[in-house]
Amino acid sequence: MDPRMCRQISSSESLPDAEIVEFEESNIIVPQESDDNFLLEGSPEPQSVTWLDDDQIDELDINLDQNNLFFHRVDSADIIYRNKKKKCKMVGKYVMGDVLGEGSYGKVKEMLDSESLCRRAVKILKKRKLRRIPNGEQNVQKEIQLLRILRHKNVIELVDVMYNDEKQKMYLVMEFCVGVLQDMLESSPGKKFPQRQAHDYFTQLLDGLEYLHGQGVVHKDIKPGNLLLTLDQTLKITDFGVAEALDMFSPEDTCYTGQGSPAFQPPEIANGAERFSGTKVDIWSSGVTLYNMTTGRYPFEGDNVFRLLEAIGRGEPAPPPRCVGPALRALLADMLRRDPALRPDVHRIRTHAWVQAIPPLEAGERLVNPRSRRSDEHHNSTVIPYLVERHYASAQEYFTERDLRHELGDNGSRTMSTAELSDGESQCKRRWNSSCGRLPSCRLT
Amino acid sequence: MFNPDINDYQLTSIIAECCGGVAVVYSALYKPNNQNVAIKRYFVDESKEKEKANLIQQDILTRKELQHPNILSYLTSFVHGQELYVVSPLMTLGSCRDILDRYFQEGLPELACAIILKDVLLALQYLHKQLFVHRSVRASHVLLDTNGSVKLSGLRTAASMMVRGRRQRQLHNLPPPDHDNANLMWLSPELLEQNLKGYDERSDIYSLGVLCCELANGAVPFAEVPTTLMFTEKVRGSRPQLLDCSSFPEPLDDGEMKSMYNTDSGVGDSADGVSRLRQVYANRKLSDTFHHISEMALQRDPERRPSATQLLNHAFFKQIRKTDFLPSLIGRVKPIKADPSDMSALLLQEKLSEMEIEKQTEWDF
Secondary structure, eight states: OOOBOEEEEEOSSSOOGGGOOOOOTTOOOOOSSOSTTOSOTTOSOTTOOOOBOHHHHHHHHHHHHHHOOOOOOOOGGGEEEEEOOOOOOEETTEEEEEEEEEOSSOEEEEEEETTTOOEEEEEEEEHHHHHHSTTHHHHHHHHHHHHHHOOOTTBOOEEEEEEETTTTEEEEEEEOOSEEHHHHHHHSGGGOOOHHHHHHHHHHHHHHHHHHHHTTEEOOOOSGGGEEEOTTOOEEEOOOTTOEEOOTTOSSOEEOOOOSOGGGOOHHHHTTOSSEEHHHHHHHHHHHHHHHHHHSSOSOOOSSHHHHHHHHHHTOOOOOOGGGOHHHHHHHHHHTOSSGGGSOOHHHHHTSHHHHSOOOOOTTOOOOOOOOTTSOTTOOOSSHHHHHHHHOTTOOOEEEHHHHHHHHTSOTTOOOOHHHHHTSSOOOHHHHHHHSSBOOOOOOO | OOOSOGGGEEEEEEEEEETTTTEEEEEEEETTTTEEEEEEEEOOOTTTOHHHHHHHHHHHHHHHHOOOTTBOOOOEEEEETTEEEEEEEOOTTEEHHHHHHHTOTTOOOHHHHHHHHHHHHHHHHHHHHTTEEOOOOSGGGEEEOTTSOEEEOOGGGOEESEETTEEOSOBOSOOOOOTTOGGGGGSOHHHHHOOTTOBOTHHHHHHHHHHHHHHHHSSOTTTTSOHHHHHHHHHTTOOOOOOSTTTOOSOOOHHHHHHHSOOOSSGGGSHHHHHHHHHHHHHOOOOHHHHHHHHHHTOSSGGGSOOHHHHHTSGGGGGOOTTOOHHHHTTTOOOOOOOTTOHHHHHHHHHHHHOOOSOOEEOOO
16 A cells, blocks of 8 residues: 555664565564563564564554653664565556555556656556446446547546456556545545635536537536546546436437436436436536535435435535625525526536636635645655666665665655655665655654 | 748758658748748648647747747748648758767767857747747757857747746646657656646756757767656756766777667767767867756756856856857858759649649638
8 A cells, every 4th residue: 555665674783684584564573582572673683573564663652652661772773674676567558656546446556658758547447346346347338438539628538448358457548637626625624625726626627517518428427536636737527437428319418327426416316217317417416516615515414325315305405604605605506406407507607606706715725735645745756666676676675774864864754755855966876765755654763 | 921822932852851750841942032941841630630730830829929039930831732831941051960960970069069059048048038938959959050040949849837827837747749759858857757846947957958968969868778767867866968088088888888878870870980989078078167057957956957047147158259150160061952853842842833722821820
């Protein structure tokens, strides 16, 4: 999960080359002789080698506080780290990086196009897992078909599709994005955006929806979890797994199936209607999304899916708090009308007063930065450590805590960006290898 | 004013094929006033290659907007048959890349480099003031003329820092890819990294540093290494160098030489060529100010790189005197001339004059 570059080895003397045993990350290794003073750096046993990762070190600290109230001095030169091997893997012309996210179908990883050096994201689909999801395989085929045709600034671009028959895997290569609105909302104060920011995303969502509806495509699963942001804050609508291309020759936009996320479903689907207007489903879900982005709440709630759908079916949304202002309240009420025929279409929404004027950033409000749970502050490429392994294979494997502190100027447990680290004048290989990626939090010396 | 009509131009020779076969550049005579011009002829099927068509359109729009003695100007453009013609002034000595390949495999004399780099910096200073990032500063985009003028071209990939009427503090996207991705060799580490910090006009200064090495060494730094290694080297802060007796004290053996420096630029590809180049580098001394200016421009941290204006005041340019005339410093370079034996150009001309085109339309931008 967490790309740990280093594991700790503790030993009293210099590293006993022969005695290195590599353990799985999940194992906590406790020295055999005693339960009380485990992790004894200066242990008389020269071969007591302990492998730890960040979580284990944290755990040990807690345990030490409770059980072990004596300090044991260890020279920083005696704490030795080993670079965790980042084995460079290629799929086609792409170099694989770290995991960006995980879904029921498989993982999403970062990739680098080795020819154009363009950052990409890849959705890795395992046939075995897809079979277990209802309509899994059909949905993926449909998504690929749709994404191949669609091309718009605010719709995720499918760059490439690769298959590995042997491993029964499918790779969907997409544009690289740095964050999901859902993750950003969860990390922000009040789980909402300032109106200024929500307005920016909402108008981009409208641009994307206008294009999709113009192309006769209904997304049917609009929600903050399916809205991504690129490095330059361009919003991308993603996940067309349950989207539907409407019959081009039919004057209506009738759909028959809804498979979207419950909290964002309109009353007609909650009430089990057999047929309903497709585009108005997207309008409703966009309304719930806007409601959620600006208030941090949902218009409908329920203890379980059944109760939730029951509440939606009644169609009386919780009124948004007064503080959002009359213009936004009116827009939300409009988009969340129970009768789909009364809901405005994208063009009407565009002319709404709240959409027309950019709301100012109120005093005390701060824009929320795009983030994802797994990347550093600057969203540096996670492929670089793999490339380093590939191109500088002879790099030094071991380094000590003293080296590390020397490199970092006594700020040992900080995550350094690769850019920060290579800013210096020094070009030697050891410097890079000892300090790229995440550093373990070691508070023992 | 130049007429947007193919019948007013007589194609005289082919100068180069470019953009991976998408376009050909011809020299031509503008009949109404007997002036030599360059015509770039694009084969673009707009229905299929909308993105390429957009890039050409962008190039023309940008050049229309920009007026500077060191930026290749735009004269006119028109559609004839299925193709688009863009007319520019003819730069008779060609691009610096061609000059390096044909006449100066070991690099240009330092004074010639200084004169060229100064003019490129003037162009960049202007572009940056207009809030453009060029993103493609390289020898093939620096054109020279027999009258001594130096002009920057390649505005196709330039990006404005103004997006939807707002000034951006940084950009994030890679420039549009060229056919063989060769453009990446000149790009700055922060641009290639594609992280949230983004890049700005100081990225061009890094490319200017790479251009320093290209002009002085003849070869492009990183040309012989895999693209991904070039990327990691740049991100790790490794800087290309000017090659002379200080940076290149002992001649390397042939294998090492080949693996480190691109000598694969046409004529000097033999082992003899390599050892000759090696001798040239080891025996020459470039000035300290030249080394210094290229090091300043190639700094890993964009914050530390000087601006175009600051670089123009660098001591390196003090060696230029008013009487120095670039074409005589590179005397062996022969200007592009009308080539009566260039049958393909002549045939094309014939074919074009036979074609009955109902109405000439100027591209309306």
